[in-house]
Amino acid sequence: MGVEALAESLGRNILTTTLGKVVGWGRGNSVWPAQFGLACCAIEMIATATAGVDIGRFGSEAFRASPRQSDLMIVSGRVSQKMAPILRTIYDQMPEPKWVISMGACASTGGIFNNYALLQGVDKIVPVDVYIPGCPPRPEDLLNALMILQERIKAQGILPQQ
Amino acid sequence: MTDTITQGVTVTKTGEKGAFGGELLTVNFGPHHPSTHGVLRLIVDLDGEQVRSLKPVIGYLHTGIEKQMEALRWQQGVTVTDRHDYLSPPINNLAYALAVEKLMGVVVPPRADALRVIMSELTRLSSHLVWMGTSGLELGAMSMLMYCFRERDTILDMNEEISGFRMHTSYIRPGGVMADATPRFLEMLDRFIHDMPGHVDEYENLLTNNPIWRSRTIGIGRLSAEDAKVLGATGPMLRGSGVAWDLRRSIPYSGYENYDFEIATSDMCDCYGRYLVRIKEMREAVKILRQALDRLPDGPVNVDDRKMLPPPREELETSMEAVIHHFKLFTEGYSVPPGDVYVAVESGRGENGCYVVSDGTHKPRRVKFRSASFVNLQALEQMSLNHMIADMVAIIGTADTVLGDCDR
Amino acid sequence: MISEPLIVEQGVSAGDHWVTVGSGSIRDALAELKKDGFTLLVFLTCVDHLADSSRQWPARYELVYELRNLEKPEQIRVRAFIDGDPPHIDSVHDLFPPANWEERETYDMFGIIFNDHPDLSRILMPDDWVGHPLRRDYPVGGEVVEFSEEHETWQTPPEKA
Known part of the structure; x- marks a missing residue:
């Protein structure tokens, strides 16, 4: 094979890109959520994983039971004052980089329960990347939030700014 | 700690x-x-x-629902009742609505009663479907989740058609229901009733004689009839121990006495027995739905009381009185005569009741929810003693506790 | 049924039969009812009548026991009024096992001490919580919502803002 032919065949098979884009692409398309259900929204989260909506199309069907293996926490439901320290611990146990979706009105703001028992928004204890409105949001809303998060992850590169 | x-x-x-x-x-x-x-x-x-x-x-999902209800007006409380047992919202609405109506001495029209029965039974089906899907998943039958949520989505589509909301419908309210059933809803319901028995057969094909399912549930989590009664268990927990107690039959409400259905019981007293009870209940729910749809009476779906329910939209444009009633209702609300009342309804988990105390103002003095999960969970220790820790999963699963219901 | 000397008052509220007994004789009253077939304690709760002017109340806290006879079926509501800080009443957990958690919940939410309860601790709120949320003098809590009447900037006149 001559040098020209070699150069030509390499040109067809080699892409040049930045490492950040490749890592972002990989991370964004394999977001593994922690299997962490709280209240009503958890049922819709389960519905998102079933055949009708199929979160697996976006590479996130692997709900991990252990926070050590997951990089997305979907806070699906209301967070009580008693649950808040546990939620924070689970977040701390997740490896970097990690992201949080606050699913539903209760997780985002306390929703209709403006009272002593509930944390008025999960962003008081963990940083939230995407908020989903709704009580509970439809499964399609969760997919939309996941796609927004994927775009963000892809743009972040190697070292995501937390 | x-x-x-x-x-x-x-x-x-x-x-x-x-x-x-x-x-x-x-x-x-x-x-x-x-x-x-x-x-x-x-x-x-x-x-x-x-x-x-x-x-x-327990208490990790304590939402302060009872305190929140005291801060809301009578008609606002309905939205909160949806969210305490989040797998059966219309049944919670029904308990609250019946309690308020009983205090006020209001009787809803027959069409409203029939629509309430339809929504209750649809909810019972969807609650059992979620239970069966997740319990199947936990015991290794992952396909159950896919099949059960397929039918659940059909029910949620119907919820959306009749009330505009998938899960928390707030459809049943004191004084009647939110709106009349649309023709499309009745059509969807008819198709659903036609298809559903076949789907239940599908579930039974997958589980009832499945050796893994049987070996993980038969003889596991035994609860004798005496223990179940002493521990105050209700719903499929009690009926799975062979006690034919169903509030729809024993203390009928919303015209359940007019429907022909059997109380599902099983003498096996274990996880498998509770599974059989729920399968049977799903079949009976379809039977009730068929009767309710065939005999759906005509007429209004709300009581004709302008002090309790807002006037129809078209009246607002022509009638001064309607505007006044509308304004009064949405600024001040209605008041309920002083007194207290307890109403119990049969949810997918057992007896869900509502104890309401009024002091005559436009907000409740106290609303207490008697939740089936809270009481049934106390039987957990009795059921799981001397079992393997892996069997705990099956026992917790078939007890079917909803923590939102339990912690309120 | 409950024997005559224990009954303080009885009546019907919206179709439900109720009986008021003295707070000291609640165990005797419930034991008699249990013997008569009222074997299921449907629920147990408390009502705080602080500043309730709709009626004259004998005391601030009203304990409500709803019992059911599964054979008939028949229901009866037993009330007992208690005062004090903290208020005390006898536990019925040995007569009706479901009362165990219900009494813990009532203690958690209203601060009512049930004498001889095996494990009277908080059940819904965290162990280190201060106060009893369902008492009427306990605020609903939560956060001030923007544009609501309670919101500070909403109340501040424009010249002071």
Whole structure:
């Protein structure tokens, strides 16, 4: 094979890109959520994983039971004052980089329960990347939030700014 | 204490000797555990792999619903009732609506009663479907989740058609229902009733004679009829122990006495018995739906009381009085005569009741929800003693506790 | 049924039969009812009558026991009024096992001490919580919502803002 032919065949098979884009692409398309259900929204989260909506199309069907293996926490439901320290611990146990979706009105703001028992928004204890409105949001809303998060992850590169 | 919670599953030695020569271990199970159906925490003493004592710890989903209801007006409270047992919202609405109506001495029209029965039975079906899907998943039958949620989505589509909301419908309100059924809803319901028995057959083909399912549920989590009665268990927990107690038959409400259905019971007293009861209940629910749809009476769906329910939209443009009533209702609300009342309805989990105390103002003095999960969970220790820890998953699953209902 | 000397008052509220007994004789009254077939304690709760002017109340806290006879079926509501800080009443957990958690919940939410309860601890709120949320003098809590009447900037006149 001559040098020209070699150069030509390499040109067809080699892409040049930045490492950040490749890592972002990989991370964004394999977001593994922690299997962490709280209240009503958890049922819709389960519905998102079933055949009708199929979160697996976006590479996130692997709900991990252990926070050590997951990089997305979907806070699906209301967070009580008693649950808040546990939620924070689970977040701390997740490896970097990690992201949080606050699913539903209760997780985002306390929703209709403006009272002593509930944390008025999960962003008081963990940083939230995407908020989903709704009580509970439809499964399609969760997919939309996941796609927004994927775009963000892809743009972040190697070292995501937390 | 907090250390053991936050570390997930933590093991400590109690120093006591077990039956097999080893020491008893105290294991913390939950609240973040995939098989506890929410945020239930259990502290289990283990001898080898066998459970020697068990203490449930609840409250991780305490929402302050009862306090919140005291701060809301009577008609606003309906939205809060939806969210306490989030697998059967219309049934919670029904308990609250019946309690308020009983205090006010209001009787709803027959069409409203029939629509309430339809919504209750649809909800019972969807609640059982979620139970069967998730319990199947936990015991290794992953396809159950896919099949059950397929039919559940059909029910949620119907919810959306009739009320505009998938899960928390707030459809049943004091004084009637939110709106009349649309022709499309009745058409969807008819198709659903036609298809559903075939789907239940499908589930039975997958589970009833499945050797894995049978070996993981038969003889597991035994609860005798006496124990179930003493521990106050209701719903499929009680009927799975062979006691034919169903509030729809024993203390009928919303015209349930006019429907022909059987009370599902099983004498097996174990997890499998409770499974059979739920399968039977799904078939009976379809039967009730068919009767309700065929005999759906015509007429209004709300009481004709302008002090309690807003006037129809078209009246607002022509009638001054309608505008005044509308304004009064949405600024001040209506008041309920002083007194207290308790109304119980049969939800998918057992007796869900509502105890309402009024002091004559436009807000309740006290609303107490009697939740089936809260009481049924107390039978958990009785059921799981001397079982393997892996069987706990089946036992928690078939007890079908909803933690939102339990912690309120 | 409950023997005559224990009954303080009885009546019907919206179709439900109720009986008021003295707070000291609640165990005797419930034991008699249990003997008569009222074997299921449907629920147990408390009502705080602080500043309730709709009626004259004998005391601030009203304990409500709803019992059911599964054979008939028949229901009866037993009330007992208690005062004090903290208020005390006898536990019925040995007569009706479901009362165990219900009494813990009532203690958690209203601060009522049930004498001889095996494990009277908080059940819904965290162990280190201060106060009893369902008492009427406990605020609903939560956060001030923007544009609501309670919001500070909403109340501040424009010249002071």
